Amino acid sequence: MRLLVPIIAVVAVVDQVLKELVLQTVNPARPVEVIGEWARIVLVFNSGAAFSMGQNHTWVFTTLQLGFVLGALYFGRSMVHRPQIIGVALIAGGALGNLIDRLFRAPGFFVGHVVDYISIGNFAVFNLADSAITIGVVVVIAALFFEPEPSKEKA
Template sequence: MAKETMSAASVGPSVGPGAGASATAGEQRRYVGTIVGVMLAVAALDQAVKQLVLAWVNPGEPIHIIGDWFRLLLVFNPGAAFSMGSDATWVFTTIQLVFVVGSLIAAPRITSPWEAAGLALVAGGALGNLTDRLIREPSFWFGHVVDYISVGSFAVFNLADAAITVGVGLFIVALFFGDGRE
C-alpha cells in the first residue's frame, strides 16, 4: 500500500479532491529532513576532518599515503576549483551562501530520493566550504578553504569538494534516469 501511495504521489496529482495530498506532503517532509540532515552531516564531517588535518599536517609538506600518487597536502585555497579566481573570494562566498539557502528553499519540491541525495551532498559540501570562507584567515567572508587531498597531479581538494562532485553526479543521473515526471 505504501509503495502504491509513493508511486501515485511521484507521478502527479491523484484524481478527486484531496486524494494523495497527505502522502505527497509526508513524502516531501521526509526529503526535507533527509536533505537538511545529510547537508549538516557532510558539513560537520568536512569541518571535523579539516580540524584534524590542520592539527597533524604542516602546510606544503606532503604526507605520502600511497607513494607519490595519493597524499595529504595542506593548502589554503582563496579561489574556486583549481585555485581559479583567487582574487574573487567574496564572489565564491556569496555564491555558496545563495546555493545553501536556495537548496533549503528548493528542498520541499524534491520528490525523488536520488535528487534529494544529490542536492543534500552538494549543499553540504557548499556549506562546509562556506564555513571556511566565513571563519578562516584572512578574514570573515574572505577566508581561504582548507584543501588537503592530493591525487597524482590533479588539484588538491577536500571532503566538501568530493561531496559536491558526487552530489552533482547523482543529481544529473536522477534527472536523466528519473521516473518520467515533469
C-alpha cells in the same frame, strides 16, 4: 527535508572535523604520503574555486555558496525524488563546508581561505566538501536522466 537537512549537516560537519584534524597534524611544508607520492595529504589554503581559479574573487564564491545552501533548503521542501534530494544535499553540504571556511578562516570574514588537503596524482588539491559537491552533481545529472516523468493526469 527529513533527508535533505541531515545529509547537508553530516557532510559539513565531517568536512570541518577532517579539516581541523589536518590543520592540527599536517605541516604545510611536509606532505604526508599515503600511497607514495601518488596519494598524499597536503595542507593548502585556497582563496579561489576548483583548481585555484578566481583567487581574487573569494567573496563571489562565498556569495554563491551561501545562495546555493539557502536555495537548497528553500526549494528542497518541494523536491520529491530521493536521488535528486540526495544529490542536492551532497552539493549543499559541500558548499556549506567550504562556506564555513570562507566565513570564519583567515584572512577574514567572508573572504576566508578554504582548507584543501587531498592530493591524488597530478590532480588539484581538494577536500571532502569538494568531493561531496562533485558526487552530488553526478547524482543530480543521473537522476535527471533516469527518473521517470511525473504522471500528467487530465482534469
